[in-house]
Amino acid sequence: MSQGRPNGGWGWCVVMSGFLVSFLIDGVKYSFGMMFIELMDAFKGSKGQTSLIMSIQVGAMLLAGKSSSFMMMMIHVHVVVFYHFGS
Numbered sequence: 001m002s003q004g005r006p007n008g009g010w011g012w013c014v015v016m017s018g019f020l021v022s023f024l025i026d027g028v029k030y031s032f033g034m035m036f037i038e039l040m041d042a043f044k045g046s047k048g049q050t051s052l053i054m055s056i057q058v059g060a061m062l063l064a065g066k067s068s069s070f071m072m073m074m075i076h077v078h079v080v081v082f083y084h085f086g087s
Contacts, residue, residue, distance in 0.1 A: 029058065 032054045040050045071080045 025061070029054065 036050060039045075039053065040047065043050065068080060
């Protein structure tokens with residue numbers, strides 16, 4: 001009896017892409033302090049306006065996680081994922 005790969009071997013691609021997305025987003029979040037002065041100069045904004053960029057990004061990420069998990073509990077997981085990638 002031969003057991004093949006249950007998902008055709010795509011599992012590691014999903015794991016690697018999830019890692020890369022987390023790595024890039026967390027890298028931007030944690031290095032925002034180093035880019036802060038450059039962003040202030042580039043956009044000619046105040047400290048409050050420039051820091052609002054990261055506040056919106058973190059808030060949007062946290063709200064997207066809550067709303068997508070709620071939709072996955074109310075609807076089926078596949079419907080939510082396919083709707084997201086289909087649009």
